[in-house]
Amino acid sequence: MIDKDKVLHIAKLARLHLNEQEASQYAKQLSDVLGYIDKLNQADTQGVEPMVTASPIETVYRADEPKMDLGVEEKIKNAPETSGHLIKVPPVVS
Amino acid sequence: MIIHDFECVIGIEVHAQLKTKTKLFCSCPTTFEAGDNENTCPVCMGMPGVLPVFNKEVLNFAIKTGLALNCELDSASVFARKNYFYPDLPKGYQISQYEKPICKEGYVDIVLADGEHKRIRIERAHLEEDAGKSTHHGNYSLVNYNRSSMPLLEIVSGPDMRSPAEAAAYVKSLRSILQFIEVCDGNLEEGSMRADCNISIRKQGDTGLGTKVELKNLNSFRFIEKALTFEFERQVDAAMSGETIIQETRLYDKDKNKTYSMRSKEDAHDYRYFPEPDVLTLTFEEALVDKIKKDLPELPLATAKRFVSDYGIPEYDAVVLTQSKALALYYESAIADTKNAKAVSNWIMTELLRELNDAKKSIEESPISAKQLAKMVELVDAGTISGKMAKDVFAEMWKTSKDPEQIIDEKGMKQVSDEDALLKIIEEVKAANPKQLEEFKSGKDKLFGFFVGQCMKASKGQANPSVLNKLLKANL
Structure with a gap:
């Protein structure tokens, strides 16, 4: 069961602003989703190793060789605000 | 170390930056001197749609470290997402290892200044990516992602240290091991090795653990020792005056030699870990471990x-x-x-x-x-x-x-050991000090030192002291 408080808590962690009505609505929707998923708990998993990935293939490794395709201008181009080549963000510590 | 019947319990988390040529999940170089945001790419900047790919050398380094720390190695370790919001973490989560770290249950043996040997347990060592670096300027912050996704091995000790000196000795020993096996520079000042110390206190003889305080910002062995000493005393004072110690992160101020409470990150510990779907289970063959073991220095x-x-x-x-x-x-x-x-x-x-x-x-x-x-x-x-x-x-x-x-x-500093040359000096000194010579001969033994001094002076300090002594004894 996901109640409204839980939704507001998660919203806060995710930096989302929700009003009361939205919180109640999502609490119900998320509870429904989780209730559905909860059916999986009825399956007997005794002695079954937990699945970590849906694609059980061997680890893919990359060689430790430096490579850079883009210049710094290109890389910071999408930042809403920059200062020199640094990315400018709202204050973190006030 | 005991203060007012209280002992301290210290456990340390060391973040060791592995000195690979490229980052953990992308091919960006790890060079220290790069310009702002130069060593970045869409992967370590957290652009949508990118796929992290694991650096093979990191695996070699982690196995090497695990062996050097006498750890059990997991040939199927798993990466997890640790979720939190902070601008230096571009994806909104850090790829780390949680339930199944690559190394667990090892130990480091340390030797203390008084010669005592002590074994410090290693609970686990797990791989994770570093965050970027942010600097704060009042009404805005600036972020540099060069450090983002640098490979780190977080080495977690058991709560086994009982004094600040032991804690410093442990971090020193760990650093020399990492340097000997050439996986980490071990530079505390530059941050290629960072030690976060957890400290709590308890009455001597108790076996449970008290509420721990985490100390950060300790970039030298001296600061580790001083900060822990301050914090130990602070906690004992608090306990003696009936205050409760709260679980928090404190920073060390080296100028004031004090620790102070960091603004508590609200809900900071609600990381909502789950398995990282973008990175496969980290597997390796036993043969690789054997090979690394054989080459271990x-x-x-x-x-x-x-x-x-x-x-x-x-x-x-x-x-x-x-x-x-x-x-x-x-x-x-x-x-x-x-x-x-x-x-x-x-x-x-x-x-x-x-x-x-x-x-x-x-x-x-x-x-x-x-x-x-x-x-x-x-x-x-x-x-x-x-x-x-x-x-x-x-x-x-x-x-x-x-x-x-x-x-x-x-x-012209050569020492004069030549007996003839020294005898000549002795005779000159005797001739110049007949009164003292007379007194010496009549039993004033203390004057021997006077003659040593005079001869030394006459030789401009170059007389070989032991030869001079021997000759003086025979010739006074």
């Missing part, structure tokens, strides 16, 4: 033990001399040129390390080469210069990097 404590048995120096000296690979190499190369292993160790421990420390130089930057130091020790042993002259020669070598023989020549 001699570790610091083994080197120290060898120094004790081969060169007959005290164990504590040997531990100090093996605190870094470069220092151990310096010592070994010096004693290749002289038999007096103990004298070399003394000169390094009392003079050279102090000078290096004052000048903030590493042993690799020492103006005095191992060969030169060995030569100087040889010159003392051969009686060419006295121990006192050696100090002056050492100071000159430090300043000029000249060979000791050259300095001795230039300064």
Whole structure:
């Protein structure tokens, strides 16, 4: 069961602003989703190793060789605000 | 260490930056001097739609470290997402290992200043990516992602240390191991190795654990010891006056020698870990472990033990001399040129390390080469210069990097051991001090020192003290 408080808590962690009505609505929707998923708990998993990935293939490794395709201008181009080549963000510590 | 019946319990999390050429999940270089945001790419900047790909060398380094720390290795470790919002974490989560770390249950043996040996358990060592670096400027912050996704191995000790000195000794030992096996620079000041210390207190004899406080910002061994000492005392004071100690992160202020509470990150510990779907289970063959094990170099404590048995120096000296690979190499190369292993160790421990420390130089930057130091020790042993002259020669070598023989020549410092020359001086001194000679002969033994002093002065300090003593005894 996901109640409204839980939704507001998660919203806060995710930096989302929700009003009361939205919180109640999502609490119900998320509870429904989780209730559905909860059916999986009825399956007997005794002695079954937990699945970590849906694609059980061997680890893919990359060689430790430096490579850079883009210049710094290109890389910071999408930042809403920059200062020199640094990315400018709202204050973190006030 | 006990204060008012309280003992402290310390556990340490060390973040070691693995010195690979590229980052953990992308091919960006790990060079330290890069311009702002230069060592970045869409992967480590957290652009949508990118796929992290694991760096093989990181696996080699993690296995090597696990072996050196006597850990159990998991051949199927798993990455997880650790979720939190902070601008230096571009994806909104850090890829880390949680339930199944690559290394667990190992140990490090440390030697304390009083010669006591202690085993510190390693609970786990897991791989994770570093965050970027943000700087704060009042109404905005600036972020540099060069460090984002740098490979880190977080090494978590058991709550096994009982004093700030033990804590510092553990971090020192761990650092030398990481340096010996060449997986980490171990530079606390530059942050390639970071130690977060957890400390709590309890009544002596209790076995449970108290509420722990985490100390951050400790970028030298001295600060680790001082911050923990302050924090231990602070907690005892709090307990004695009936206050409750709250679980929090505190920062160390080196100028005030105090710890202060960091603004508590609200809900910071609600990380909502779940398996990272973008990175596969980290698997490896036993053959790889065997190969790495075969190539594992001699570790610091083994080197120290060898120094004790081969060169007959005290164990504590040997531990100090093996605190870094470069220092151990310096010592070994010096004693290749002289038999007096103990004298070399003394000169390094009392003079050279102090000078290096004052000048903030590493042993690799020492103006005095191992060969030169060995030569100087040889010159003392051969009686060419006295121990006192050696100090002056050492100071000159430090300043000029000249060979000791050259300095001795230039300064005319040679010690006079020639008996005829010394006898001549003795006769001159006797002739110049008839009154004292008379008193000495009539039993005033104390005047012997006076004659030693006069002869030394007459020889401009160059008389060999032991030869002079012997001759004076026979000729007064």
